[in-house]
Amino acid sequence: MNSQIELPADLAAFVEERIQRFSEEAPEQRRWLAPYVSQHRGLPLYLGWTGTLALRATGELIQWSTEDEWPGAREFDDVTSVQLALVEGAKLYPELVPLVPERPANARTCEHCDGTGRPNGLPVSGFENIICRCAGLGWLPAGA
Ligand SMILES: [Zn+2]
Incomplete structure (x- = not known):
């Protein structure tokens, strides 16, 4: 699969806005991710044991480690992670349902x-x- 998905302009704006407001509007149990969100400019879609799968307003799919296993953010494109991120993301943000493959x-x-x-x-x-x-x-x- 691709590490970049096609985001229609309205969804790109939606994702950007969620990123901007993450620290105030994210579910309580996810707010601790706020520093990662602003650093990597990605909206968390799925929280794994040690890492987070996220979507940028550009449509890039990225992941970062929340256990300091590695620095920065990387793109990901393996099928399981992409499907997981989009399916779980759509549960959190129904606006993203059109992205579910x-x-x-x-x-x-x-x-x-x-x-x-x-x-x-x-x-x-x-x-x-x-x-x-x-x-x-x-x-x-x-x-x-
Ligand atoms: Zn299965």
Whole structure:
């Protein structure tokens, strides 16, 4: 996948505004990210164990470490991270729903969850936070 997505002008403005106002309007449990947001100019979409996946108003997908594992921000383009960032981001910001990838005709059903979005082999409850490699979409792009 690409580390840069096409952002329509209105969404670019939306992302820029969320970045600007992050320290005052972000959900309480995410406000500690504010210094990273202003430093890297990215809107956090998904918080992993040690890093954050974020979107810039330019459409660049970037990640940074919140554990000081490495400095600065890097672009990312692996399918799992891109899908995860966009799917989780759209849950937080419904305005971003149009960015969630639609299943391409040549996509294959995710073999890790058989298309359910929930990884196979997990107990019925207690593991709701485990996210499948397809980011819960139930499919993977051809060649991924
Ligand atoms: Zn899956």
